Amino acid sequence: MASVSAAQYGKDNIRVYKVHKDEKTGFQTVVEMTVCVLLKGDIETSYTEADNSVVVATDSMKNTVYIMAKQHPVTPAELFGAIVATHFVETYKHIHSAEVKVKVHRWTRLTVDGMPHPHSFFRDGSETRNVEATVMEGNGISIRSAIAGLLVLKSTGSAFHTFYRDEYTTLPDVYDRILSTEVDCGWKWNTFSNINEVESAVPKFDNAWEAARKITLDTFAKEVSPSVQNTLYKMCEQIMAAVPEIAAVDYSLPNKHYFEIDLSWHKGLQNTGKDAEVYAPQSDPNGLIQCTVSR
Numbered sequence: 001m002a003s004v005s006a007a008q009y010g011k012d013n014i015r016v017y018k019v020h021k022d023e024k025t026g027f028q029t030v031v032e033m034t035v036c037v038l039l040k041g042d043i044e045t046s047y048t049e050a051d052n053s054v055v056v057a058t059d060s061m062k063n064t065v066y067i068m069a070k071q072h073p074v075t076p077a078e079l080f081g082a083i084v085a086t087h088f089v090e091t092y093k094h095i096h097s098a099e100v101k102v103k104v105h106r107w108t109r110l111t112v113d114g115m116p117h118p119h120s121f122f123r124d125g126s127e128t129r130n131v132e133a134t135v136m137e138g139n140g141i142s143i144r145s146a147i148a149g150l151l152v153l154k155s156t157g158s159a160f161h162t163f164y165r166d167e168y169t170t171l172p173d174v175y176d177r178i179l180s181t182e183v184d185c186g187w188k189w190n191t192f193s194n195i196n197e198v199e200s201a202v203p204k205f206d207n208a209w210e211a212a213r214k215i216t217l218d219t220f221a222k223e224v225s226p227s228v229q230n231t232l233y234k235m236c237e238q239i240m241a242a243v244p245e246i247a248a249v250d251y252s253l254p255n256k257h258y259f260e261i262d263l264s265w266h267k268g269l270q271n272t273g274k275d276a277e278v279y280a281p282q283s284d285p286n287g288l289i290q291c292t293v294s295r
């Protein structure tokens, strides 16, 4: 007899927008996010016996996210994710774990005639601020915060040489190269016992995000990088030092390659090595360098 060894279900891609209207100043603030809810618990019979009595409809999960967004703050996303996840575990006896992923799409306030505009915004790149909040009955609330989709490039100040060389190697040592990546950087908070502890930590979430972003960008720019591996490790070390309440930091960095183009076939045109100016950006394949650093 086969049995269900793992099961979870939920609603993905729940898109939510919330506006805050400051009546005094006339300034409005907007938050747009995409939410995913996944539940686990005593739900096996819904799979094996078509027993829908244990199924909280995914449509109801979507409704719940809208209602929670109306009744509670949606920022920081760490708190909102923890509130929604706690709601599901506390409301349904047979649901023992809820994972809520929140992806915040950044709307940046427009400056018009040198002044911040009260109600107009623009999208500055594809970067998002992501949170995964998981509530497991009896095991508190675990939260991972992250920066995702932050695209960066440096046109010099990066090298890659003295790597392992054998009969499969064609890549030459490079002492000056282009380095480009799309940053995915996450940090795992020490587990919270309950929602009150998450509430008390609220100021720390924005501070950690700002510190992680600044460390990532400053290190990327300032370091003469010997490899993606070493540069991302230096970022991890600094984030661990800057935010004592986190247990681990992780990075996932694609290495987006830019190839030199030999144009010497055209009238001896010099475009390689120190003469390289025109490159061919590669969409694939890309390197992928990942690391988690813990205390």
Ligand SMILES: O=c1[nH]c(=O)c2[nH]c(=O)[nH]c2[nH]1
Binding pocket: 160, 171, 226, 227, 228, 229, 255, 287, 289
């Ligand atoms: O920083 C790098 N790390 C690698 O592991 C690697 N491999 C490669 O071909 N180029 C690079 N660059």
